[in-house]
Amino acid sequence: MTITRRNFLATAGSGALMLGLPQTRANAAPEVFNLKYANNLPVSHPMNVRAKEMVDAIRAETKGRVNIQIFPNNQLGSDTDMLTQLRAGGIDFFTLSGLILATLVPAAAITGIGFAFANYDAVWKALDGKLGAYVRGQIAKANLVAMDKIWDNGFREITSSTKPIRTAADLKDFKIRVPVSPLWTSMFEAFGAAPTSINFSEVYSALQTKLVDGEENPLAIISTAKLYEVQKYCSLTNHMWDGFWFLSNKGLWDRLPADLRTIVAKHVNAAAMKERVDVAALNATLQSQLTAKGMLFNATNPDSFRDQLRRAGFYAHWKGKFGNEAWGILEASSGRLA
Numbered sequence: 528m529t530i531t532r533r534n535f536l537a538t539a540g541s542g543a544l545m546l547g548l549p550q551t552r553a554n555a556a557p558e559v560f561n562l563k564y565a566n567n568l569p570v571s572h573p574m575n576v577r578a579k580e581m582v583d584a585i586r587a588e589t590k591g592r593v594n595i596q597i598f599p600n601n602q603l604g605s606d607t608d609m610l611t612q613l614r615a616g617g618i619d620f621f622t623l624s625g626l627i628l629a630t631l632v633p634a635a636a637i638t639g640i641g642f643a644f645a646n647y648d649a650v651w652k653a654l655d656g657k658l659g660a661y662v663r664g665q666i667a668k669a670n671l672v673a674m675d676k677i678w679d680n681g682f683r684e685i686t687s688s689t690k691p692i693r694t695a696a697d698l699k700d701f702k703i704r705v706p707v708s709p710l711w712t713s714m715f716e717a718f719g720a721a722p723t724s725i726n727f728s729e730v731y732s733a734l735q736t737k738l739v740d741g742e743e744n745p746l747a748i749i750s751t752a753k754l755y756e757v758q759k760y761c762s763l764t765n766h767m768w769d770g771f772w773f774l775s776n777k778g779l780w781d782r783l784p785a786d787l788r789t790i791v792a793k794h795v796n797a798a799a800m801k802e803r804v805d806v807a808a809l810n811a812t813l814q815s816q817l818t819a820k821g822m823l824f825n826a827t828n829p830d831s832f833r834d835q836l837r838r839a840g841f842y843a844h845w846k847g848k849f850g851n852e853a854w855g856i857l858e859a860s861s862g863r864l865a
């Protein structure tokens with residue numbers, strides 16, 4: 528007779544207990560994982576809307592064994608704080624721009640090179656293809672796990688409380704907030720601006736108190752974080768694309784049983800795909816709503832900005848930093864940059 532779990536329990540389980548033998552794994556209750564996912568965006572942003580559906584789907588399919596609680600809107604601290612907590616295991620999951628992650632994984636900034644992607648088709652082809660695989664490989668070397676599908680932040684536009692930005696010359700000495708990231712600082716220095724690194728958790732108040740005159744973000748964030756309340760102008764520069772890697776603490780990921788890992792990854796990646804559609808739709812349609820709220824929009828000609836980056840040696844500098852292999856993968860999708 529083969530001893531199945533069922534007949535083993537029926538014939539021997541209670542006996543083992545009466546004999547004072549240790550309980551076998553077979554009759555122990557399955558472990559429940561209560562996990563934390565933190566991010567820097569308002570609850571109304573599609574990232575949090577899709578994440579809410581995602582954690583419900585994960586809880587249902589794992590029959591309650593994986594229970595993820597979402598901490599949106601910098602509730603657990605700034606991006607810098609949350610990255611530290613993710614690495615220490617205080618947070619299990621965290622979505623972070625590759626450019627900010629670059630403070631730990633320098634290669635992850637490569638996706639933010641100015642004007643590297645002409646449109647979303649080019650972005651997803653690269654990020655779901657070789658460029659994304661390259662960056663995830665570098666992230667893995669830093670002992671973090673990045674899910675396959677990067678979440679969208681979007682193409683970024685420059686906002687200001689003082690004046691519209693029409694050409695690169697308008698950025699001269701412009702006091703602008705940039706995220707905490709060497710590439711971002713370098714890019715705005717190359718534009719001739721005066722960038723200050725500030726975590727997103729402090730951006731609204733930095734604009735309100737005029738610590739800086741401007742910032743840059745996709746329309747979905749300008750809208751959901753209500754930056755239009757403290758900014759007047761929005762200049763459609765599309766100067767770079769940005770996305771969020773869905774990161775996991777490596778120890779936690781390795782500890783999750785394989786079947787649960789598969790379920791979690793499946794739902795996280797599916798949520799990313801839905802979030803991409805939501806964000807692209809918002810970024811394409813929010814201009815009229817933001818205009819109604821009082822923002823003044825202007826178009827720009829990308830050439831003046833791109834030429835300024837070239838003249839300042841921005842592309843050559845970062846090609847040297849990232850190296851020929853990575854730069855070759857980028858230029859395979861962007862065309863020649865440097």
Ligand code: X2X
Nearest residue numbers: 567624680706726727744
């Ligand atoms: O900090 C920002 O500006 C934001 C919200 O776009 C990122 O997370 C990079």
